[in-house]
Amino acid sequence: MKQATVFILLLVLTVSGICLAQSNRIDSIAVEDFKAASTNQPGKQYPQVNSEGRVRASISAPEAKRVQLDISAVKYDLTMDTSGVWTGDSNPQDEGFHYYQLWIDGAAVPDPNSLYFYGASRWGSGIEIPAKDQDFYALKNVPHGQIREHFYFSKSNNSMRRCFVYTPPGYDKEIKKRYPVLYLQHGGGEDETGWSNQGHANLIMDNLIAEGKAKPFIIVMDNGTWRRPEQARPLRQGDRPAGPWPPAGWADGFKKTLLEDIIPMIDASYRTLADQAHRAMAGLSMGGMQTRIITLANPDKFSHVGIFSGGSISMEDVKNAPGFKEKVKLVFVSYGSRELENHRPGRPFGGDPKVNTDSLKTAGINTHFYVSPLTAHEWQSWRRGLHEFAPLLFKD
């Protein structure tokens, strides 16, 4: 797999919702059953979503000449009423979560009506299109784990860092019990907040555990971004960071932080089962590529591997990774179906993931391949990926 090419592909995909946007008109008349989105700020009636998955945005801008809704790589013109309020619809969107923004006379701004999420290298608007399977990440009256904001000093970075740690329901009650740990990474242009804020990793786990479908384990969500904060700036299409390629820190830099700082800190701070058999790593997009590289190089440290929309592991990889075949108990690979459609057959992300996972299965490795129906390189694919992956972890 040519890593540089794949990496650029992932970057472009990650930011494409904003960067490839073009003006467009809606394709037909909307069904008038719009309701306020679940991702709206408290009390806000817009944006709305209808049964087709169209988004209707609205904002007061009485002096503006042009206002647009920018979602899924398309800009939709809004129209102004006599009171100065601009309103307009998008075409139907895929189920799940999408980043979006508004354009007001050439300024790209967050929608003041939405909640904000970190992705596409910025805190900005996001919207939830109700999905047929949304029950698996719904907030229910079941026992809940906690998301803990955890500050720690990293020697390898000589700085304070932050991670979020999910402790499962019962963690504070069963004070002699020790738990396996999943290290779960975000994608390029995202950060340590993504898996809980828009990924709902905590609710997915709470619901799976309540149904007896997954074992309780700890999840650690840290920041795998490969550029130092002082170097960070919003990504644009075709961006390539200065310096050597792939950039230092992309996988190797985070690997050092993970192995030398994060894992020992977590094992010292929580009641973990601190061995290879009870340690998993997974990630989406860039985080999946980091997972692939770090786990192939450290089969003595991780027993369960999950790669969501971030490549796959081939038999050639396995042959070049001594101990991987013998020690790793699970390889899980997933994609959104639209990601596979949108690439040349047989060559998505440097190797057909189905061919690769089949070859691992044939070689006797416990391998799973999952395709999320009708979703792209977006959070609904990754929520579903975690939902399929988690029940397979840490089986006796």
Added chain:
Amino acid sequence: MKQATVFILLLVLTVSGICLAQSNRIDSIAVEDFKAASTNQPGKQYPQVNSEGRVRASISAPEAKRVQLDISAVKYDLTMDTSGVWTGDSNPQDEGFHYYQLWIDGAAVPDPNSLYFYGASRWGSGIEIPAKDQDFYALKNVPHGQIREHFYFSKSNNSMRRCFVYTPPGYDKEIKKRYPVLYLQHGGGEDETGWSNQGHANLIMDNLIAEGKAKPFIIVMDNGTWRRPEQARPLRQGDRPAGPWPPAGWADGFKKTLLEDIIPMIDASYRTLADQAHRAMAGLSMGGMQTRIITLANPDKFSHVGIFSGGSISMEDVKNAPGFKEKVKLVFVSYGSRELENHRPGRPFGGDPKVNTDSLKTAGINTHFYVSPLTAHEWQSWRRGLHEFAPLLFKD
């Protein structure tokens, strides 16, 4: 104290940064030592703050006719350069945290460069003006507690609710130790995220504990908003919610939730010292008024009382609250100095807080009065309030 009047005053103060805004020009030439604000999104160079406390905002809006920076109740015109980027300065701001927004051709929007905070009844931009005493809420390499996102089912509301719980450093290590609890409330138009996001309550406590200046205790930050979420909408100057006044839920509704749901849930979920001697309540603005009402009515439940910019307790209050004088171990009242300047002498918030606290002291109640220098009804007053209040809590 006429509660309805005071309540309206607090609401107006809370939202005045946005609602009273008027166009204005800067008062003199800015000192050119601007630096990116600490509250910017990663990698963003604007907004900036200079040594005078001026804010310089910047945004690309090539097709716009008018762009303004709206901060501390004043709108400042920005000017466009030949590349379509608008830039402009505010007058010097008070030290500490301020909510702000941009206006683009009549649309009020968050600044896409800033982090976002919940206040003034919306998620929107905030900016930090470096303060001389900012060290007390800085992120340092000291032992850190955690902020935990805690979901629970509330019987009295028949719904899932969320609070944030600060557990002090060492909580997960000293597994036989039990801790006192402070219930700490936000103001009107704010929510359960305020005290940790913009208040830095966790960092204030971590630093005080590291210096040996405060005892470790648990802090519970829940949502005291008196309107149900489905009724919520942005507040405007002069707003008065429909229905009976004061509205049900403002103090009494939250009192029921606090006493019947939150406190029992916290005592069951954490290693608390579950008695009056080890239970405190404090709050800012509306949360201070709730604290006053709830603690006066329940001196058997709370021993320590903190009211930040939210009124004070008079001897008349004490005389009407059986048991309060005997059982309550601390009454703490604080204001920003500008709040006291801006009201009729002797009558800020329904009774001079200095006169009231002096009368309580004379009566033998352990009472403290603190005035934050040169700050208004804003977070720097409340950070300082907590910083003064916390060392006084749960002394043996």
